[in-house]
Amino acid sequence: xxxxxxxxxxxxxxxxxxxxxxxxxxxxxxxxxxxxxxxxxxxxxxxxxxxxxxxxxxxxxxxxxxxxxxxxxxxxxxxxxxxxxxxxxxxxxxxxxxxxxxxxxxxxxxxxxxxxxxxxxxxxxxxxxxxxxxxxxxxxxxxxxxxxxxxxxxxxxxxxxxxxxxxxxxxxxxxxxxxxxxxxxxxxxxxxxxxxxxxxxxxxxxxxxxxxxxxxxxxxxxxxxxxxxxxxxxxxxxxxxxxxxxxxxxxxxxxxxxxxxxxxxxxxxxxxxxxxxxxxxxxxxxxxxxxxxxxxxxxxxxxxxxxxxxxxxxxxxxxxxxxxxxxxxxxxxxxxxxxxxxxxxxxxxx
Numbered sequence: 001x002x003x004x005x006x007x008x009x010x011x012x013x014x015x016x017x018x019x020x021x022x023x024x025x026x027x028x029x030x031x032x033x034x035x036x037x038x039x040x041x042x043x044x045x046x047x048x049x050x051x052x053x054x055x056x057x058x059x060x061x062x063x064x065x066x067x068x069x070x071x072x073x074x075x076x077x078x079x080x081x082x083x084x085x086x087x088x089x090x091x092x093x094x095x096x097x098x099x100x101x102x103x104x105x106x107x108x109x110x111x112x113x114x115x116x117x118x119x120x121x122x123x124x125x126x127x128x129x130x131x132x133x134x135x136x137x138x139x140x141x142x143x144x145x146x147x148x149x150x151x152x153x154x155x156x157x158x159x160x161x162x163x164x165x166x167x168x169x170x171x172x173x174x175x176x177x178x179x180x181x182x183x184x185x186x187x188x189x190x191x192x193x194x195x196x197x198x199x200x201x202x203x204x205x206x207x208x209x210x211x212x213x214x215x216x217x218x219x220x221x222x223x224x225x226x227x228x229x230x231x232x233x234x235x236x237x238x239x240x241x242x243x244x245x246x247x248x249x250x251x252x253x254x255x256x257x258x259x260x261x262x263x264x265x266x267x268x269x270x271x272x273x274x275x276x277x278x279x280x281x282x283x284x285x286x287x288x289x290x291x292x293x294x295x296x297x298x299x300x301x302x303x304x305x306x307x308x309x310x311x312x313x314x315x316x317x318x319x320x321x322x323x324x325x326x327x328x329x330x331x332x333x334x335x336x337x338x339x340x341x342x343x344x345x346x347x348x349x350x
Contacts, residue, residue: 002107016313023048024056027087034064041072042079043315049082063091067115071100072314074219074237075144077121094118101146101219105194105204107179111154111217113147120145120216130232132170134211134218141238145216152177155203156211159223162196170211172223174203225319227257227267229297236319239269239291239299246290247283249274252309254322255299260341267299268342270322272306273334280335288337300338304331 004011012029019026027048030038045068070080084094095118102108113119121144125137134143152175156165159172180202183191196203209226210219221235228234236255244250251272257265271287273280284301291299308331310318325331327346338346 003109019044020047024052024060027052027057027060027062030065031059031061036064037067037069038065039069041315042070042075043073043311045070045083046076046079049079049086052086057087057090060087060090062087063093065092065096067098068092068096069098069100069112071102071112071146073316074221075099075146076241077119077142077144080119080121080144099144099146101173101208101210101217103175103204103206105181105206106152106175106177107181109150110152110175111147111149113145122213122218129170129220130234132233134168134170134213136213143218143220145213146210146219147217148215149175149177149217152179153201154212154217165211167212170209170220173206173208173210173217173219175206176201176203180204225256227255228265229257229267232297234267234295234297236317239267239295240317242290242294243269243271243287243301247286249283250287251306252311252317254309254317254319256319256323258300258323258327258342258345260345262341264341266339266342266345267297268302268323268326268338269299270302270304270309270326270331272309273303274306284335284337298339300342301336302326302331302333302338303335304333308332 010033012033012035014026014029029035080097084092095116097119098113098115099119100109100112102110121142123137123140123142125135125140128135129141155174156169156171157163157174158165165171174196183195194205196205207223208219209221209223210217221237225236226233227236227239239255240253243253251274253269253271255267255269258268260266269287273283280303283303287301288299291297310321312318
């Protein structure tokens with residue numbers, strides 16, 4: 001909103017509920033008002049690619065778009081590809097993609113791809129990513145760059161020592177600059193934990209993990225959401241993506257670690273099922289096999305109805321909240337396959 005005011009531009013909004021119920025409304029607005037810039041989280045673009053029918057596309061023209069800003073959550077190469085293929089015949093140009101990264105504490109925008117450049121997608125070794133190092137690998141995991149800063153300083157730091165890290169080393173993303181807030185209103189402890197005062201200025205500890213490569217920022221996950229199993233650092237979205245690809249009946253998922261009474265961390269996945277799903281056992285078997293083959297770890301699986309996995313208004317999966325709901329028995333479970341250690345760590349409804 002502030003950007004539109006500063007640029008003296010027209011701004012047209014649609015409510016999240018309207019978009020979820022009828023995503024074609026967004027594309028109709030772009031067509032009607034000849035919008036040049038559209039903004040949505042990764043989830044929003046994928047929702048359009050999946051839910052909009054061929055019949056609804058009659059008259060849709062996205063050729064006016066010069067920037068399709070995507071951010072707020074991890075940007076998936078598969079989403080960019082799906083949206084481009086689906087709406088390319090209706091004027092959408094792939095160079096319009098503008099991957100970005102931002103936070104409210106920095107007045108939103110921190111990094112972004114320049115207009116007209118299009119996405120930068122690089123593959124990195126999955127094995128080295130698990131050990132906080134990004135090594136380019138043509139057969140590795142594809143990651144989308146979130147662009148560069150304009151007038152902010154950006155550094156990658158060791159989350160424990162607070163020392164800056166070199167390029168392609170994964171650490172916590174820190175930001176400094178004139179657009180940073182001073183802190184959280186009437187929350188001195190949260191302010192002290194998040195805003196780090198150093199000799200070279202005040203730095204915002206974002207809580208996000210990432211690395212720099214060829215001056216571009218790559219965001220890999222949340223510091224507090226990393227799943228550590230047998231000394232390996234796994235990102236929950238990678239586990240969720242593997243589960244989603246394992247079976248056509250899967251919807252959204254939330255992966256996290258849970259500490260059992262034996263003191264060990266165990267990986268757990270709460271997985272939504274779409275309507276009309278087949279055998280629950282067949283789905284859990286497919287997910288277990290896929291994750292076992294890709295990550296070589298066991299995982300507890302809990303199948304739940306569609307709409308169970310909570311998300312923020314910007315589309316981020318609320319993994320910690322889902323873990324809390326599981327442990328307090330507030331989730332309706334269709335089927336579960338858990339080890340005794342995990343079962344002893346949670347309460348399930350009677």
